[in-house]
Amino acid sequence: MASSASRFLAGGTTLIDLMKLHVEQPRKVIDISRLPLSDIHELPGGSVRVGAMVRNSDMAHHDLIRSRYPVLSQAILAGASAQIRNMATTGGNLLQRTRCSYFRDSAMPCNKREPGSGCGALDGINRIHAVLGTSEHCIATHASDMCVALAALDAVVYLSGPDGGRRVRITDFHVEPGDHPERETVMQPGELIIAVDLPPLPFAVRSAYVKVRDRASYAFALASAAVALDLRDGTIRDARVALGGVATKPWRAREAERLLIGHPCSKATFRAAADAALAGAIPRRHNAFKVELAKRTIVRALTRVGAQA
Secondary structure (H helix, E strand, O other): OOOOOEEEEOOOOOHHHHHHOOOOOOOEEEEOOOOOOOOEEEOOOOOEEEEOOOEHHHHHHOHHHHHHOHHHHHHHHOOOOHHHHOOOEHHHHHOOOOOOHHHHOOOOOOOOOOOOOOOOOOOOOOOOOOOEOOEOOEOOOOOOOHHHHHHHOOOEEEEEEOOEEEEEEHHHHEOOOOOOOOOOEOOOOOOEEEEEEEOOOHHHHOEEEEEEOOOOOOOOOOEEEEEEEEEEOOEEEEEEEEEEOOEOOOEEOHHHHHHHOOOEOOHHHHHHHHHHHOOOOOOOOOOOHHHHHHHHHHHHHHHHHHOOO
16 A cells, blocks of 8 residues: 555556546555566465465466465356456455445545545445445445455465564454445555465364355456365364355354364354354345345355365
């Protein structure tokens, strides 16, 4: 994140969009597209490092990602279009902003765009909006598919800034809106995303991403689930579950994971986990359907992974 008066430009698939809508109006745009951050390689210890400038299409098709973290490859390929994936970057996807129509229309009230102006979605058309992680100030849904898979994989974001480098867990990188929906991540002014590290997670080879949307391509999730299971003799020894399309940030469903671990790989177990994942949901007038839709999406994803045993 550059200062409030400037923005870093990588692929431009979000920033340029928002500049055209007059939502983003930076005084200075800093082109970082030629920084040497376009590599994917294995680190000592088995982690995989993905540079911030790696294009989404390159990450989705990379052998290390496809073989070790199929859920991540699937999530990326479920997003946007091939043309956009060829331009969009890892760092840019992490900083992707909401597709809430009230945020993207500068004539409408939006606390995220203009703090204190109100949230038009609360009493407006809120079919696509969040049911988890919301506040009375914002119910905008986080739009990324890639970040949902990263949340399931315990990824770590590496930042560099005026005070040096630091590492932030992906589950701590994005923040819930609370009283300050204009603040979306823990990044400080002047900080730049350098890379994302994927820790070794052997059972991630048994993983899947399921996305439910209004049409088959180039549509954002109404609900999505990224899951991975460690199965031994029909019993779930470990699990990862993350949700998209239903929350204000990539949503790690730890309640669901706790209910899965130690239980048999069955529809009953999956449904109990799905119920736990949505127990805290706060639906609005038009998006109440998302609660059941998300539960069914979780069950479908877990069933798909369970069948890989």
